[in-house]
Amino acid sequence: MDGKVNQYDIGLDKNxxxxxxxxxxxxxxxxxAVYPNHTSTVYEGRRFTWAETYARCRRFASYLAAHGIGGGDTVAAMLPNVPAMNEAHFAVPMTGAVLNTLNIRLDAPSIAFQLDHGxxxxxxxxxxxxxxxxxxLKLMSGPKPLVIDVDDSSFAGGKRIGEIEYEAAVAQGDASFAPRYPDDEWNAIALSYTSGTTGNPKGVVTHHRGAYLNAVSNILAGGLGQHPVYLWTLPMFHCNGWCFPWTVAAAAGVNVCLRRVEPTKIFELIKTHGVTHMCGAPIVYNTLINAPDAPKGTAARRVTGLIAGAAPPVAVLEGAESIGIKLTHVYGLTEVYGPASVCAEQPxxxxxxxxxxxxxxxxxxxxYPLEEAVTVLDPETMCEVPRDGQSIGEVMFRGNIVMKGYLKNEKATREAFAGGWFHTGDLGVLDEHGYVIIKDRSKDIIISGGENVSSVEVEDILYKHPAVLFAAVVAKPDPKWGExxxxxxxxxxxxxxxEAEIIAYCRSQMSGFKTPKMVVFGPIPKTSTGKIQKFLLRNQMQSAKAISA
Known part of the structure; x- marks a missing residue:
């Protein structure tokens, strides 16, 4: 009724x-405050409590603030999973600044672009x-950043190029520094760059609200509970380690830091520290499954793992169970803080x-528990596809665990949010229960003689072959079938x-038109986070076509 006064809008304001x-x-x-003496971090011979970590973060934040770092500034980090990387996730935003974690596998031109752009x-x-x-730094076109070295006694080699070492900077800071909490939870907390395959990557800006909510969602979706012992097999530079630096702090757990993924080291840490949880791409778990010293059966400690990827091979899910790791599949992108959907288990x-x-x-x-929605929509009508497991559309997200947008790229931001949803570019279907099933990236679908072939489906069959460690399927130009x-x-x-054996094996498992017509043996290129770089394989096929022509 017009003019009606809502009694709940009067005198009940935010304060x-x-x-x-x-x-x-x-x-x-x-x-x-609550668990000051509980262990927060272990790395090689070092160990910190939560009280010590909080003090260290405030000290480093104080150092940054003394050097003029504050709201709107960017602090970058080129670090492996060492304690300083975890601390940076708190110390940098404590000043009001934004943390930009750099992919440690990037080349100099890519790094220079990101440092300049951010x-x-x-x-x-x-x-x-x-x-x-x-x-x-030599390739940068803008002002050069101050360099702070983070020495690591466990690493032999390298050199110092900075003006000060991290521990000295921490020592110079004030442990009583008052963190500058945001006055608006929409304020930026991190800047992460997409792993673009062509052109320059896009800078994904995330906010405090989303980081808070996704950190809690990780606890709920991953079953972390209180005081988990979390092994850092996932790079902290990748989507801020899927927000797990903040997740482990929320759960008052233990960060077991790990410089690089080495199976023997991982099994040792799991046993020594009683690891309860870990995360990673299929390649990480596949590497552990096939390690010669992998513990089997009752010898394996029970660990809960989150696994991400378009669709982890059945062989990996089964193999992980054989070495004591119970996996839960999650899915997401940099634009949704890492994982923002989960294959929620049913009784x-x-x-x-x-x-x-x-x-x-x-x-x-x-x-995810605190994400609003993920579904599959027809990108033309923006209507949800039927829940028949067959009708293909685009996977889209909506909710608080979605980025602010792309830094200095309004056009890309508008396109990503068209129709009020975040467009992932992944093609998928909905099953009868409303669960999303990804069929492929839009650019990875192979159209052979007018029929759509999912590269993911073919790869899943290949992973079942007892001799196959890793597999990837891409389109090969063909004069008769197109691809x-x-x-x-x-x-x-x-x-x-x-080649004949692999092709015959696939033919026995699927329709003939889906069967690979060519098999290339050898190492497969992967990113530092374990994703297979299909664009390099597609380029290889296109180059072969050009040469033959």
Missing amino acids: AANYVPLTPLSFLARSA GARIILVDPEFADVISEA GWDELPAAERAQMKRRQGVS VPCAFVELKEGANAT
Whole structure:
């Protein structure tokens, strides 16, 4: 009724007593206050408590603030999973600044672009990456950032190129520094660059609210509970480690830092520290499964793992169980803070046969607990596709765990948010329960003789072959069919297989038009986060076509 007064709108306003902007920085303060003597971090011979970590973060934040770092500034980090990288996730935003974690596998021109584009004023550098950072600084067109070295006694080699070492900077700071919490939870907390395959990558800007909510969602979706022991097999530079620096702080857990993924080291850390949780791409788990010293059966400690990817191979899901790791599949992108959907388990799944259980668990699933929605829409009509497991559309997200947008790229931001949803570019279907199942990236679908072939489906069959360690399928130009599947296969150590054998195996498992018509054996290029670089394989096919023409 017009003119009606809502009694709940009068005199019931936000104030300091009933409203505080959400920020994951509050997790650290709480754990330091409630569990000051609990271990927060272990790395090689070093160990910190939550009280010590909080003090160290405030000291470094104080150092940054003393050097003029504040709201709107960017601090970059070129670091492996060492304690300083975890601390940077708190210390940098404590000043109001934004953390830009750099991919440690990038080349100098890519790093120079990101430092210029993001306007980094300070950069933390591990000695292992001193040479590439030195070269990147020379290539920058804008002001050069102050370099802070982060020495690591466990790493032999490298050199110092900075003006001060991290521990000295921490020592110079004030442990009583008052963190500058955001007055608006929409304020930026991090800047991450997409791994673009052509042109310059896009700078994804995330905010305090989303980081807070996704950190809590990780606890709920991953079953972390209180005081988990988390092993850092996932790079912290990748989507801010899927927000797990903030997640572990919220759960008052233990960060078991790990410089690089080495199976023997990982099994040792799991046993020594009683690791309960870990995250990673399929390549990480596949590497552990096939390690010669992998513990089996009762010898394996029970660990809960989150696995991300378009669709983890059934062989990986089954193999992980054999070495004690129970996997839950999550899915997301840099633009949604890492994982923002989960294949939520249903009662009865554990009683299913292993192969059937794995098929259920490889779906991309439903929205994260604190994400609003994930679904599959027709990008033309923006209507949800039928829940028939067949109708293909684009996977889209909506909610608080979605980026602010792309830095200095309004056009790309508008396109990404067209129709009120974030467009992932992934093609998928919905099953009868509303679970999302990705079929492929739009650019990875192979159209052979007018029929759509999902590269993911073919790869899943290839991974079941006992000799196959890694597999990737891309389109090969064909004069008759337009395109046909070509399989790139990396064999397990000591294993043998021929092209004819692989093709025959696939033909026995799927329709003939989906079967690879060519098999290329050898190492498959991967990113530092374990994703297979299909664009390089597609380029290889296109180059072969050009040469033959």
